[in-house]
Amino acid sequence: MKTIVATVNLTHLTLLLSFFALFHQHIIELCSADKLISVPCIETEKEALLAFKNSLIDPSNRLSSWVGEECCKWEGIGCSSNQTQGHGHVTKLNLRNPFSLVHNSGLDDPTSAYKRSCLSGNVSTSLTHLKYLNYLDLSMNDFQGNPIPNFFGEMVNLEYLNLSFASFSGLIPSSLGNLSKLQFLDLYADSYLNIGSWELRAENLNWISGLSSLKLFNLGYVKLNGVGETWLQKINLLPSLVSLNLYFCELNGLPVSLPFINFTSLSVLDLSQNSFNSPMPLWLFNLTSLRTLHLSWNFLQGSIPWEITNLKSLEVLDLSDNLGLEGHIPGFLGHLTKLKVLDLSANEFTGGIHELLNSVSNNNILQTLDLSSNSLDGVLPESLGKLKNLQHLLFSSNAFFGSIPESIGNISSLEVLDLSYNKMNGTIAKSFGQLSKLENANLLLNSWGGVLTKTHLSNLKSLKSLRITLDEPNSLVFEIPNKWLPPFRLNTLQILNCKVGPTFPMWIQVQTELISVTLRNVGISDTIPEQWFSSLAPQVTQLDLSKNQIEGKLPHQLKFPNLNSIDLSFNHFDGAFPHWSFNASQLSLESNSFSGPIPENIAELMPRLERLYLSHNHLSGQISQSLCDLHSLQVLSLRSNHFSGELPSCWGNSYMLWGFDVTNNNLSGLIPSSISSLRSLSVLMLGNNNFHGEIPASLQNCTGLTTIDLSMNNFIGKVPSWIEGRVLSSLFMLRLNSNKFSGFIPSTLCSLSNLHTLDLSENNFSEVIPTCLDNLTALVFSKSSEVFQNLVYVVLRGRVAEYSNFIGHVNSIDLSGNDLTGKIPDEITNISGLQSLNLLRNRISGRIPSNIGNLKRLETLDMSRNHLAGPIPQSITDMISLRHLNLSYNELEGRIPPLPQFNDATIFQGNPLLCGHPLPTICKHT
Known part of the structure; x- marks a missing residue:
């Protein structure tokens, strides 16, 4: 869906301008x-x-x-x-x-x-x-x-x-x-700059019958949801009406028919952003004086009717954001020869656009063509170049493929070109460089190939925004002479996954007016040009140079007063922590070689930080208490550094913090009780440190937790009884592995209805496996984990290897490396969404449950090094997803069921009474 960005509704302004032109x-x-x-x-x-x-x-x-x-x-x-x-x-x-x-x-x-x-x-x-x-x-x-x-x-x-x-x-x-003399009535009820939430409404429209002279009638944002179905008949009584705006009036019904039309002079009609959910009514197309028709942001259905061609005077047609309009875009729209604006965006139109473009190619006054956010496909035809007066060409979020046609250079009036979010996998035409009036070129998220030379850019004198990003890296190469100087001065430059480096080319270094800069994964292995960097400092608001091999120390003397988002991650920067911008809300420096401590006064230097990513560096020392004074902080990621000492105990005022990751450091001590003050806390990752003690009871105050990872520490004691569904109803992942927990596995864990991952491995748990594990309904029904995965993705910042490893444990139960006894409960075979079950290295006895084959989604099963006896159930052959199996070192007996995907004898070894493939022992016929 498109986003409305103007504070004052543009439709309202259009109506006013239309009225003033008419009168x-x-x-x-x-x-x-x-x-x-x-x-x-x-x-x-x-x-x-x-x-x-x-x-x-x-x-x-x-x-x-x-x-x-x-x-x-x-x-x-x-x-x-x-x-x-x-x-x-x-x-x-x-x-x-x-x-x-x-x-x-x-x-x-x-x-x-x-x-x-x-x-x-x-x-x-x-x-x-x-x-x-x-x-x-x-x-x-x-x-x-x-x-x-x-x-x-x-x-x-x-x-x-x-x-x-x-x-x-x-x-x-x-x-x-x-x-009765009123000609202009404007009651548009939205508040300017959203300074209030006042509501203007009408219970009926009977009163308008006396406005016989009315020419412009604007009820935009007036609540008309109570006027009934006769609203159109009332308005139809206004014979002089020229302009009608009923934008966002909460009207529910658009009458299918109108016996007679009285307002035949109507020139401007805006019925957008209501709740109409019917096909386009045919009476609309008898309004032959219409020049502007807005029906956007409704739920109109079906195809565009042929009768629309009756509107010979139509200049603006906006059917955007209906979602129910479908089918091919008809070529008969070309009969609307006075059309200047055609907006069909955010619908369900399908197929190619050859027919449409062929029909409108002789329209020399079409200025805006917006087909974005549909399901259109095919290549862009050469006939596109016949629209010589087109100013805005918006085809984003479709499935177009191929190249930009060479005829694009004929559209000499083009100011905005948006082909983003398509499947364009060809080349960018060299004639692209002839578009001297082009201001905004958005070619984001395609699969462009070939090379981009100075010819592609040589005549773009008006260019202000250039955005080219690829789905896959390095299929588009910038082959521009290093000292070439362009004719444009950009305010936005966004290049991602293209080959621009290895040096910072001069055509980028002369862009000294940039406000937003993204050069992510473009193969630059240079140092940052100091003069260029200094020129950006006064005005730049967003800076992303991530995923390159840029090296060197960052200049600490520079100040970036307007810089809001900084991403220098995945480079080779070294030296001390930079703190350029007082106004920064996001600072991403992970995967570099920054060293030294976090500044003790970071809350004074960067008080507006919301997300701080410092993982995978060489930062050291104690974690600064000043972090607690960042009252807007939402995500803190300090993973994989050399921090030592105890966590500060000052988190009581960090009300916004929901992501906390200090995994893989040298931290020690207890979990500070002030962590329990983080009522927004959702993701808590303390793994691979030297924390000790018991899990503090105060942590149960963090009722929004989705992730608890305390793995690879020295925690002791029992699993707290408050880790249960009524307290932690959103808990998705619980990792307590590789600690010194003891006692039995509490049945209260079974009430965690949203739990997808339970890892209690490598501890000292004893007694039997709870029989209630099939109450873990998220695992039984394999409920969606998208929300959780998105939260973890934000905290880990999309680090592919770590994220994949973390998410790889979703829908899993790991109880390995403990001292569990008794049998495997039959109820475990009811957990049909389970993908991984690990019971390795316990003292479990009895038989493998006969219904183990019910676990059809199980990919990994490890029951090795236990005391399991009896035959391997025949139902194991029903486990169609099984890819990893280990039953070695038990007391199993009999013939191994046919499992053609497993030819490794070691997964069955240590069971002397087993026979058959893949073991060398041949079964005796009885």
């Missing part, structure tokens, strides 16, 4: 009075304006000019000068907030600046004394949930009423239906 002359007439400042002011109307002013809160003093006798000179006031209306009457009141997000985008807190510029308070009834008022605009202010005044319905000369983005709430007063 430009009328607006000029309404506004012209502003310039007639010599017109004298009517005293009673001046008093009404002052009363209105006194009812408002004006923190930015926008109404400071409202003093003196001549109210017609006041800011936002327009007065009449013609004989019909009489001299000096107030006809216009324009108090629209002039705040512009575009002009204030550089502010640290634009929301606060906007609030300060807003008028708020109450709307005084004194406005009713302005008998000649025909224009009222209170938009973009903040009336903080006040209702729309009922007395607005008394202002019967109003032709223009704009209350959009003004934070009114409650019911729309039906008295607005008295405004």
Whole structure:
């Protein structure tokens, strides 16, 4: 699904622009009075304006000019000068907030600046004394949930009423239906910059029947879910309607038919983001004056009807984000010869696009073609190049393959090209370099091949963003002369899995305006050019140079005030820990050769850290207590370093921390009790250290734990009884192996209904295997482990070998290397989702359960070095997934069942009474 990124809905702006284009002359007439400042002011109307002013809160003093006798000179006031209306009457009141997000985008807190510029308070009834008022605009202010005044319905000369983005709430007063002269009514109810959560609604639309002059009607974000199914019939009574916006109104039903169409002048229709779940109704295609049609973000079904070709004037067609629209994209869309924007993204369209492109190839005015997020496939045809005026070509998230056609160079107006997330496995056309107006090239996540030369880039004078990443590394090679200078200055550069190195080429070094940089796994084995790095420091927000062989020490004197995300992992950097950015939220330095301690004042140097990845370095010393003061920290990974000493006992304020990994260090001591304060803790990995003592009871306070890995330490005692389903209902993996735990295996473990991995191996457990293990329902039913795997992936940062090893133990039970006795419980054969069962090196006796063959998903079975007796059950041949088997050194007897996948005799050796293949002992016939 596409993400809506604009704070002010673009559809709303489109509608306003359409309206102003249609009624430009009328607006000029309404506004012209502003310039007639010599017109004298009517005293009673001046008093009404002052009363209105006194009812408002004006923190930015926008109404400071409202003093003196001549109210017609006041800011936002327009007065009449013609004989019909009489001299000096107030006809216009324009108090629209002039705040512009575009002009204030550089502010640290634009929301606060906007609030300060807003008028708020109450709307005084004194406005009713302005008998000649025909224009009222209170938009973009903040009336903080006040209702729309009922007395607005008394202002019967109003032709223009704009209350959009003004934070009114409650019911729309039906008295607005008295405004028979009204031509422009904008009640768009979303709050600007999300400063409030006010809700404007209507229980019915009966009141609009009196708005016979209405031309623009905007109810965007007004809740209409209670108006019933007759809403369309009510709107159809507006004969002059030209523009209608019902965006995000929670309408449920789109009528299938409309007996007659009264609003035949309708030019702009927006019904997007509602809950329509039917095919496109045919009455829509009788609106032959339509120029803009938005039906996006609904649940429309079926194919695009032929009747859409009736809309000969259509310029904008947006059917995006319906998901139910399907079939081939029809070629008859080419009959819409005035089409400028065609957006069919985020649906279920299938097949190729040859028919569509052939039909629209003669359309010289098409500017935007968005087919992204469908199931389209095939190669991109050469006819694509006939769309010479195309500015936005968006084909991402489909299954297109092959090369970019050479004809792409003919699209001389192209500004945005997005072919990301496809299966493009050919070459990038050299004519790509002719696109002199191209600003954004997104070629992410394909399988591009061949070479990319300076010809591909030589004329891209307008390029600001270049993103090329591959599914598999090194199939695309940059063969650009090292000293070649490009004609563009990028703000975004993202190259992944391509061959760019071994040095930092000059065409990258001259990109000194970069805000976002990703050069991941591009074969660079150079040092970082200091001058280039210095040029990035003031503005760069994201820096990823991971998975190269970049070497050397990092300059500590540089400061990166805006750098939010730093990833230098999997390189050959050495030296001390760098701390460049006060604002960094993610720092990834794993798999380098950084040494020394973590700075004692890291919380002062980088106070906004959320994720800190330092694994697989040579860092040493004690773990800094300052880490506890990183109150936003979510993931801490210190795995595989040389840290020593005890864990700090200061975690009480680390409320956000959910991933904690200190595996494979030289840490010792007890688990600090303050760990139990980490109420968000989900992944706890303390393996391969020298921790000792018992598992602290306070750890049961961390009820969200999914992973507990305490393996390869010196923990003692019994498994706590609180490790059970009512306390740790989300526990997915429990690894207590290679410690000194003792006693029996508690049956409370059987209540861990989400447990997929139980590893108690290499301890001193005794007595029998619990008979209740088949209560581990996640293992029985092999429930999805995706959430857990994603959490572990984040903590391990996708380290393939370690992640695979860790996840390789999913759906497993390992009780090996203990002192368990008794028999194997029959109930264990009910755990049908089990993939690995290891009972090696215990003192288990009795027979192998006869129903062992029920474990059809089992891949690994090791029961060696026990005292098992009797025959190997015949049902073992039903274990179709079995790949690893070891039954050696038991007291088994009889013929080995036929297991053609196993030819290694050692897996059965040490059982003197066994016979048959693959053992050399031949069975005697009886």
